[in-house]
Amino acid sequence: MEPLLRWAAELGVSDSPLPSSPSAAAAPSSSSPSSCIGRSLVVADFPDAGGRGLAAARDLRRGELVLRVPRAALFTSDRVMTDDLRIAACIGVHRPHLTSVQILIVCLLAEVGKGRNSIWYPYLSQLPSYYTILATFNDFEVEALQVDDAIWVAQKANSSIKSDWEDATPLMKELEFKPKLLMFKSWLWAFATVSSRTLHIAWDEAGCLCPVGDLFNYAAPDDTSFEEEDIAEVERLTDGGYEDSNAYCLYARKKYKKGDQVLLGYGTYTNLELLEHYGFLLNDNPNEKTFIQLDVDICSIGTWPIDSLFIHPNGHPSFALLCALRLWSTPTHRRKAVSHQIYSGSMLSTENEMEIMKWLISKCKRTLQQLPTTVEYDESLLLFLHKIQNSTNCRTDLKQSGFDQDFAVFLRFHRLELDCSDNSILPLHILRSLERWELAVQWRCNYKKTLKKCISYSESLAHDLLLQLNQQ
Numbered sequence: 001m002e003p004l005l006r007w008a009a010e011l012g013v014s015d016s017p018l019p020s021s022p023s024a025a026a027a028p029s030s031s032s033p034s035s036c037i038g039r040s041l042v043v044a045d046f047p048d049a050g051g052r053g054l055a056a057a058r059d060l061r062r063g064e065l066v067l068r069v070p071r072a073a074l075f076t077s078d079r080v081m082t083d084d085l086r087i088a089a090c091i092g093v094h095r096p097h098l099t100s101v102q103i104l105i106v107c108l109l110a111e112v113g114k115g116r117n118s119i120w121y122p123y124l125s126q127l128p129s130y131y132t133i134l135a136t137f138n139d140f141e142v143e144a145l146q147v148d149d150a151i152w153v154a155q156k157a158n159s160s161i162k163s164d165w166e167d168a169t170p171l172m173k174e175l176e177f178k179p180k181l182l183m184f185k186s187w188l189w190a191f192a193t194v195s196s197r198t199l200h201i202a203w204d205e206a207g208c209l210c211p212v213g214d215l216f217n218y219a220a221p222d223d224t225s226f227e228e229e230d231i232a233e234v235e236r237l238t239d240g241g242y243e244d245s246n247a248y249c250l251y252a253r254k255k256y257k258k259g260d261q262v263l264l265g266y267g268t269y270t271n272l273e274l275l276e277h278y279g280f281l282l283n284d285n286p287n288e289k290t291f292i293q294l295d296v297d298i299c300s301i302g303t304w305p306i307d308s309l310f311i312h313p314n315g316h317p318s319f320a321l322l323c324a325l326r327l328w329s330t331p332t333h334r335r336k337a338v339s340h341q342i343y344s345g346s347m348l349s350t351e352n353e354m355e356i357m358k359w360l361i362s363k364c365k366r367t368l369q370q371l372p373t374t375v376e377y378d379e380s381l382l383l384f385l386h387k388i389q390n391s392t393n394c395r396t397d398l399k400q401s402g403f404d405q406d407f408a409v410f411l412r413f414h415r416l417e418l419d420c421s422d423n424s425i426l427p428l429h430i431l432r433s434l435e436r437w438e439l440a441v442q443w444r445c446n447y448k449k450t451l452k453k454c455i456s457y458s459e460s461l462a463h464d465l466l467l468q469l470n471q472q
């Protein structure tokens with residue numbers, strides 16, 4: 001990490017507030033030219049929240065500038081092409097048939113191919129060696145998602161990246177990439193790097209790679225994290241962006257105590273989207289949306305977009321889903337008469353609301369029954385998967401777990417014998433597959449928990465409605 005921080009300092013990356021800021025004068029001069037950070041941020045490990053990340057080196061105020069990355073340090077395709085005219089010439093010929101993301105990936109792989117001769121080497125050598133985005137899931141791991149929609153998203157992600165790779169291969173051959181860099185595996189690695197680490201810039205849809213700035217881990221944007229009393233007009237409400245000062249500027253979105261992890265809000269993603277683009281998910285994601293299979297007549301009944309028809313993490317149906325169900329459960333000849341009431345979000349009648357709750361209960365129960373495993377099973381499997389990844393004696397741990405059958409299927413998929421030798425540590429590719437399997441189980445388990453919450457919520461509401469009916 002030190003070579004990266006030194007290299008970044010030479011390029012002007014800095015976590016020091018601008019000299020005009022009063023706190024700059026007051027802050028101790030702890031950073032040295034050998035590192036671009038140390039005054040506001042330090043690199044730290046957060047095993048339960050993203051692994052390597054950035055911690056506050058001192059108490060940070062909300063809205064404070066915490067990192068400036070000048071344009072000279074941003075990895076963009078135009079920068080690579082300005083520095084390497086051969087790459088620029090080849091890309092120029094193929095550009096009309098390629099997207100900006102494909103071009104950035106080719107530029108990234110071209111620089112990786114230069115090894116130590118690349119001016120980006122200190123940065124490239126600190127990039128993760130593997131990723132867990134959905135497109136990297138093998139068939140076993142995709143199957144473990146269990147829910148058709150999620151399986152479809154994973155398969156589509158993989159096939160679309162494969163097709164991008166095929167389209168860009170003639171260009172990479174023209175650039176005389178080494179055989180290893182021409183492989184789909186390398187393309188997938190570069191795609192995942194771009195997907196999970198780029199920041200938005202106005203002049204390139206693919207975004208930019210931002211050395212050191214891409215060490216911030218993610219927290220779901222959640223308005224409740226804002227402390228009203230801290231809001232001053234001059235303070236920033238965004239995480240950051242490319243500014244007139246020709247630098248990417250990143251700000252603290254809230255107050256941090258020294259040692260806290262400083263987090264960025266990458267956007268409002270559901271867990272499936274987080275998994276698809278970033279390769280992780282949050283058990284407590286305020287932006288999670290749980291979709292259930294809805295008949296066409298429900299989906300098309302009103303003007304609500306299909307992606308607004310979902311269940312919230314607390315089990316409540318979304319406003320649009322509730323409205324759509326109210327309309328759908330109204331006899332056709334009465335729909336026009338009640339549409340004003342429906343669109344304003346009002347309940348139509350106790351009977352109508354009861355019917356909807358009963359429908360939700362039965363729909364969620366049927367969905368859960370059709371899935372091959374229960375929440376309880378998934379929870380124990382998660383404990384086992386966690387344990388086995390850290391195991392120094394997998395045979396014993398396996399025997400005690402009760403998951404030997406599942407593990408046998410997993411190993412058979414990888415063409416490995418079940419008979420792990422005594423105190424063997426599992427091979428690296430198996431450990432990585434276990435990590436992705438765990439993510440798939442975590443995703444489906446959260447999905448099922450939300451359906452169970454929806455059942456409880458609907459049952460309790462139906463119970464209250466029944467009491468109201470009886471009192472009438």
Ligand SMILES: C[S@@+](CC[C@H](N)C(=O)[O-])C[C@H]1O[C@@H](n2cnc3c(N)ncnc32)[C@H](O)[C@@H]1O
Pocket residue numbers: 048049050051052053128196197214215216217218219277278279280281
């Ligand atoms: C921009 S990088 C952040 C730095 C990264 N941890 C590293 O070591 O380079 C984004 C990646 O960090 C990980 N990550 C970020 N936030 C996370 C979180 N809250 N939980 C788990 N992983 C997270 C994911 O792998 C994600 O794709």
